Amino acid sequence: MSTRSYRDWVAKGRPFRLARPVAELVTWAKSAGVSVLGTIGNEEHLTKDIPEDHTPFSSTAWPVPLPGYVVCAIDLANVRLLGEKIEASARRGELPWLKYMNHSGRNISFKGGTPVTTSSRDHHVHLSVRSDWCDRSIGSFDPWGTTKGETMTIEKGDLRDIAEEVAQRLTTRDIWPNGYADRATNPTIALGTFVRNTAGDLAAVKAQLARLEARPPVQLDRAMLVDVLTEVIGKVDGR
Ligand SMILES: [Zn+2]
Incomplete structure (x- = not known):
């Protein structure tokens, strides 16, 4: 089944853009040697009864409605403990743009004052961006605390x-x-x-x-x- 919002979106010619944090994370991932596993989802995601953040018409956008057809999620390969590092950084309050993340079988929501952890089937790193951050920069993003251009070896x-x-x-x-x-x-x-x-x-x-x-x-x-x-x-x- 597809939703009304999906059909409207198709009728308009499938327009979308990436939220600025997602676009910045794509750039960061390329420079850091981290595979970007996806941003906008496939038809299976797009036609779900409850479209989520891999669609440009997410029904779970938070805390405000989306400012247009904006994709607010990115999936990254969970290499070199990336999920752990991002979670730790978010728990220190360093990632104010993050709505929730999944990694290593866990979902951590940052929607409230205290992070709430539940289970997830994701083992890769999924990051969902707050809808009031769609046009704002995430600034510097350095989960490993490494210097740009540093040579990395794969373990x-x-x-x-x-x-x-x-x-x-x-x-x-x-x-x-x-x-x-x-x-x-x-x-x-x-x-x-x-x-x-x-x-x-x-x-x-x-x-x-x-x-x-x-x-x-x-x-x-x-x-x-x-x-x-x-x-x-x-x-x-x-x-
Ligand atoms: Zn995802």
């Missing part, structure tokens, strides 16, 4: 996080169109090759993810995917 755990995130995305078709699949060749082999060829090299991982992100989604066999990724991870662990 074994990071690669597993990436692989798990990719596997989940590809099999649940969570947020598209920014997926990692490859329609041109066998997607599972392409993904396995990608992870294998880039193991341990963050720059190569970023380049490969960027290339794969540009491609359209396909259906994948989860069991096959897990086999390939398990082999890859085993190889990395054996380094």
Whole structure:
């Protein structure tokens, strides 16, 4: 089923823009080597009975109605404890633009004075922006406290996080169109090759993810995917 707001939005030609914090986080993620897993959702998200922040007509916008067709959510790969770092920063009151976040199976709402934690099926980092911050800057964003331009190395755990995130995305078709699949060749082999060829090299991982992100989604066999990724991870662990 789709909502009236979805049908109105389609009739208007599907206009949307990213909330300024979301656009700034996309830029930050690219500079930090963090994969952006999605902003505007796929049709499945857009046609939900209760459209949420991955749509430009979220019915859960807070604390004010959206100032137009604005997307207020972003999903990021949960690498190098990114979710933990952002949560800690938000709990210190450093992220006044944050409405709620999900990561590592947890939902943390910052809508009240005290953060409220519940469970979530998200293991990646989901950030939802307050609707009164759509046109305001988030300022500097430095969850790891690193210097810009500093060289980062990818750890074994990071690669597993990436692989798990990719596997989940590809099999649940969570947020598209920014997926990692490859329609041109066998997607599972392409993904396995990608992870294998880039193991341990963050720059190569970023380049490969960027290339794969540009491609359209396909259906994948989860069991096959897990086999390939398990082999890859085993190889990395054996380094
Ligand atoms: Zn999300």
